Amino acid sequence: MGFLANYGMGQDLSQTQNLVNLAFHGLSETQAGIGQCQAAGKPVVLSIGGGAGNYGFTSAADAQNTAQQIWDLYLGGSSPKRPFGTAKLDGVDLDVENSVGKQYYGDFVDKLKALYATNASKKYYLTAVPQCPFPDANLGDVLSSRNSAFDYVLIQNYNNPPCDWNGSPANIVDSYSSSKWTGLFPLSKLVPTFPSSSTAAPAGGYGPPPGIAQALAQIAAQNFGLYSVAYDQGNTASGQPGNGAFWSEQVRSLAGGGGPSPTSPSATPSPSPALGASPSPSGAACPKGGSGDSFCAGKPQYNAHPCTTAQFVQCVNGAAYIQELLGTPSAGPGPVGKTGQFYADPCSNAKFVQCAKGITYVQSCGAGTVWDQSKNTCVAG
Numbered sequence: 001m002g003f004l005a006n007y008g009m010g011q012d013l014s015q016t017q018n019l020v021n022l023a024f025h026g027l028s029e030t031q032a033g034i035g036q037c038q039a040a041g042k043p044v045v046l047s048i049g050g051g052a053g054n055y056g057f058t059s060a061a062d063a064q065n066t067a068q069q070i071w072d073l074y075l076g077g078s079s080p081k082r083p084f085g086t087a088k089l090d091g092v093d094l095d096v097e098n099s100v101g102k103q104y105y106g107d108f109v110d111k112l113k114a115l116y117a118t119n120a121s122k123k124y125y126l127t128a129v130p131q132c133p134f135p136d137a138n139l140g141d142v143l144s145s146r147n148s149a150f151d152y153v154l155i156q157n158y159n160n161p162p163c164d165w166n167g168s169p170a171n172i173v174d175s176y177s178s179s180k181w182t183g184l185f186p187l188s189k190l191v192p193t194f195p196s197s198s199t200a201a202p203a204g205g206y207g208p209p210p211g212i213a214q215a216l217a218q219i220a221a222q223n224f225g226l227y228s229v230a231y232d233q234g235n236t237a238s239g240q241p242g243n244g245a246f247w248s249e250q251v252r253s254l255a256g257g258g259g260p261s262p263t264s265p266s267a268t269p270s271p272s273p274a275l276g277a278s279p280s281p282s283g284a285a286c287p288k289g290g291s292g293d294s295f296c297a298g299k300p301q302y303n304a305h306p307c308t309t310a311q312f313v314q315c316v317n318g319a320a321y322i323q324e325l326l327g328t329p330s331a332g333p334g335p336v337g338k339t340g341q342f343y344a345d346p347c348s349n350a351k352f353v354q355c356a357k358g359i360t361y362v363q364s365c366g367a368g369t370v371w372d373q374s375k376n377t378c379v380a381g
Contacts, residue, residue: 001030002093004046004070005053008062008101013069014081017352020046020074031084043090045125046074049097056100063104067111076119091125091151096138105142109149127152129193132163132172134180147184154191154225155181158205165194165207169215176219192216193225196232196247209247213254224251287313293320344373350381 006018013019022030034044048070049055057063071077074089092112096102109126116124128143130136132155136143143153155175158164163175172192176182181190194212195201207215216224226232226248235247245253286307287295295313296303303313313320345351352371370381 001044001089002047002095003050003053004048004074005050005055007048007055007070008057008066009054010058010062011054013066013073014079019083027083031087034084034087034089038090043123043125045091045093045127046070046089047093047095047129049095051097056098056102057104057108058101060104060107063101063108064111067108067115071112071115075115075124076121077115088122090123091127094126094128094139094142099138102138102141105139106145109142109146113149125151127154129154129156131155132157132160132175132181134163134175134184144184150185150189152189152191153181153185154193156227157192158195158201158227159203161204164201164205165211165215166204169207169211169218172215173218176221187220187222190221191223191225192219192221193227194251196226196228197235200227200231209250209254212251216251216255224255287320295320344371 001020001022004013004020007013011018025033037044057066068077070092072079073082074084075091076088094105096105112126116126126149128139128150130139130143130153134140143150157172157175161171163171165172174180176187176190176192192215195206198206200206212224232246232248287293287305299313305313343353345353349370369379372379
């Protein structure tokens with residue numbers, strides 16, 4: 001799940017605005033989902049970093065402290081402020097897309113693995129999602145110096161023309177040569193990862209199922225990943241074998257049954273379509289969610305839910321996804337001209353305003369704390 005986009009640089013990860021971004025799902029809902037996935041044998045890892053956020057390390061001590069906080073809040077440690085209560089995630093995934101303190105990720109990994117070793121009750125994973133050019137600009141050092149510490153490395157073969165699909169599998173296959181990724185990791189740890197629709201990779205790299213299956217065969221890959229589930233469920237790639245099946249299902253079939261393993265972390269998680277309709281006080285039809293729901297026809301990506309103010313509807317490739325609001329939506333339009341993510345609430349210093357995807361959410365500070373705009377966090381009142 002991801003992303004934990006604010007960490008390091010002395011930040012307190014237990015503060016509300018520094019918790020993992022749940023794509024507008026609620027904490028209790030997510031806690032239940034974690035248990036359901038784990039009961040089905042599917043590990044759930046916490047992806048840190050991402051394309052936007054305030055993260056990086058200022059020193060080895062800062063990296064080690066961050067590892068300890070993540071362990072205590074999300075994994076096998078203990079804290080009075082655990083977001084998911086007793087639920088314990090199964091590991092950490094590094095999706096580092098900036099270079100701030102990249103020389104200290106080795107210290108982060110060492111501390112995290114040491115903490116893993118203190119709890120033998122379950123398997124804890126360490127994974128990474130580097131870009132396909134080798135070596136990765138931000139993760140190259142830690143992947144090289146700590147390669148044995150990683151369980152899986154999901155290579156992003158998209159948005160990078162030198163090593164993504166360009167009409168043939170040649171560039172993809174070359175990125176797994178012995179002088180590149182397979183020279184550092186065995187194929188059993190490498191997970192080639194592809195966009196599941198052209199919309200998922202605006203900078204390029206989407207390949208049709210037969211082409212991607214061909215690339216996997218030439219690499220002799222044991223698995224593959226995708227970005228993302230939401231895009232995959234909106235792309236049936238009509239005309240290919242298994243017409244009407246999702247892109248990933250067609251690739252899996254053509255590749256001889258390979259695909260995201262039930263025992264290995266998948267690529268960047270995306271919201272799953274909600275099942276069932278919300279009760280409609282007016283008797284109007286409520287969106288049910290999924291690719292068979294016609295609600296999204298002709299609609300933009302984000303829409304008010306017609307039956308409840310506690311949810312909204314996200315439309316991706318024609319599929320409807322029922323999303324929970326993290327906080328209380330504002331009564332009026334979002335703040336015009338705002339470019340940041342967090343602002344003081346003009347009506348109460350016990351609250352703050354979060355701007356996400358053009359939608360305004362009113363969030364509450366913890367008990368006994370108030371919002372401090374200068375520090376961009378809730379502080380003791």
